[in-house]
Amino acid sequence: MQAPRLRRVAVLVLEGAKPLDVGIPAQVFTTRASMPYEVRVCGAAPGLVTGGDGLSYHVADGLDALERADIVFIPGYRFPDRDDPPRAVVDALIAAHGHGARLAAISTGAFALAATGLLDGRRATTHWHYTRALAARHPLVRVDENVLFVDEGSVLTSAGAASGIDLCLHILRGDLGVAASNHTARRLVAAPYRSGGQAQYVPRSVPEPLGERFAATREWALRRLGASLTLTVLARHAAVSPRTFSRRFVEDTGYTPMQWVMRARIDAARELLERSERSVEQIAADVGLGTGANLRTHFQRILGTTPSEYRRTFTQGE
Numbered sequence: 001m002q003a004p005r006l007r008r009v010a011v012l013v014l015e016g017a018k019p020l021d022v023g024i025p026a027q028v029f030t031t032r033a034s035m036p037y038e039v040r041v042c043g044a045a046p047g048l049v050t051g052g053d054g055l056s057y058h059v060a061d062g063l064d065a066l067e068r069a070d071i072v073f074i075p076g077y078r079f080p081d082r083d084d085p086p087r088a089v090v091d092a093l094i095a096a097h098g099h100g101a102r103l104a105a106i107s108t109g110a111f112a113l114a115a116t117g118l119l120d121g122r123r124a125t126t127h128w129h130y131t132r133a134l135a136a137r138h139p140l141v142r143v144d145e146n147v148l149f150v151d152e153g154s155v156l157t158s159a160g161a162a163s164g165i166d167l168c169l170h171i172l173r174g175d176l177g178v179a180a181s182n183h184t185a186r187r188l189v190a191a192p193y194r195s196g197g198q199a200q201y202v203p204r205s206v207p208e209p210l211g212e213r214f215a216a217t218r219e220w221a222l223r224r225l226g227a228s229l230t231l232t233v234l235a236r237h238a239a240v241s242p243r244t245f246s247r248r249f250v251e252d253t254g255y256t257p258m259q260w261v262m263r264a265r266i267d268a269a270r271e272l273l274e275r276s277e278r279s280v281e282q283i284a285a286d287v288g289l290g291t292g293a294n295l296r297t298h299f300q301r302i303l304g305t306t307p308s309e310y311r312r313t314f315t316q317g318e
Contacts, residue, residue, distance in 0.1 A: 004036040004176060010069035011041045012093075013059055014085055014112060016078030017051045020161035021106045025073040028168040028184060035184075036176070040065045044089050052078045063092040069101045071171065076107030076126075076161070081133040084115040094118070097154060104156040104171065106164035113155060114138040123150045124157040147254065165190050177314040178270040213238050214245075214252055221261065225268050226288045229261050265289055266302050273311040280307050 009029045013022055022041070029037040042061035043049040049057045066072055072093065084090065093116050097103055105113040110126035111134060113119055120140035125131065131145035144150060149158035149167040158167035165188065172181040217238040221229055234257050235245035249257045265287040272283045284295035292307075299307050 007037050007070040007175065008068050009037050009039045009071045009073065010061075010065045010096075011039065011073045011075065012066070012089070012112075013041060013043045013049045013051070013057050013075065014077045014089065014109075015050055017049065017057065018076045018078070018107065018161065019051060019053055019055050021075030021077075021109065021164055022051070022057065024106065024161065024164040025075075025104075025168055028165065028172070028188070029071075035180075040069075042066070044086055063088060066092045066096040066101070067099070069096055071102045071104060072096050074103065074105045074109035074112050075164075076105075076109045077112075080108040080111035081130065081137055085112045090115050100154075102154050102156065102171075104158075104167060106158050106167065107160050110134060110157045111137070113157065114141050118155050119152075119157070122152045122155065124152070124155075125150050125159050126157060127160045177274045178267055179274045179314075182271065213240075214248060218253075218260075222264055225261075225265050226286055229288065231257050234261075262298060263302065266298060269295060269299065269307065270303075270310065273307055274314045283307070 009025065011022060011025050026039055026041060029035065029039050040061050041057070041059050042063065042065035043057070043059040045062045046060055047058065049059055051057050074093070089112065093103060093113070097116070097118055103113055103116075103118065105124075105126075107127045108130055110119070110124055111130075114124065114134065114137070119138065121142070123142045123144050124134070125144050125147050126134050128145055131143050134141065135143040147159070148163040149156065149170060151170065156167060156171070158164050169181045169185055169190070172184055217234055220237055221234060231242050231246060234249075235242040238245055240248075246257055249255070249260065253260055255263065268287040269283050269289070272278055272286060276283075278286070279292075280295060281292040284290060284292050287295075289295045289298065296306060299305070299310070303310065305313075
């Protein structure tokens, strides 16, 4: 099996950069033997960059790091609604995108990405506190304030700092598969995967214990994907009515309970395809989809490919 292609990651630190936003992609894609990524932290110029929250960063690279990057992360920074980044930064981001790099903004880094014009006409998100400001400053951007992250292919945006982890894991899933993403999540002690459609925050009218109960039900269901998981079964475990469970579940995750269960089963199937030699029929039974034909149908609908093609992609490398 060939080793995956090395991907170069640049983390662009702007004035007022938020510490968590800088650290998340640097740690998720950290250079190590098991990860085919090379991370460079850079700024508008080499040297000291004054950050936010009392921290500063000494970066070895300037904007030339973007010329070699396959992925450029733009962490959030202070007062993004006041001024655009320096013109040289904007031009470097446009040039990086032009040579094929993916640009991924964390939190208020979306403002810098929007300044390039590359988000015009596309969906994007940012920290919920700044969504209105982003829409006002860049009216051509279709701002969605109710999601954790948005993937528009070559440009990606995420909400507050914690959702930067979700965005990074989402990118890993696409690059290396579910097994690698789940392994990284375990290393970070993070949730394996939260969909981009999940709400940024739970409505304040919902009592906190109920939110905890629903999270416990999701964890319980993930350990029982091979069993029957109907709406009634899930609601009974959460000790609420099916109607309440269904409504709250959509608010929390962006999916109906049955959509979520199906995607969880497909994810489990993906990991088995990547890491085992079990047949499609065996995997279908393992994850609660019954038959290979049923697995193939839902796999094609959700991922746009077949289980066999998926297995070839993530076992042969690039």
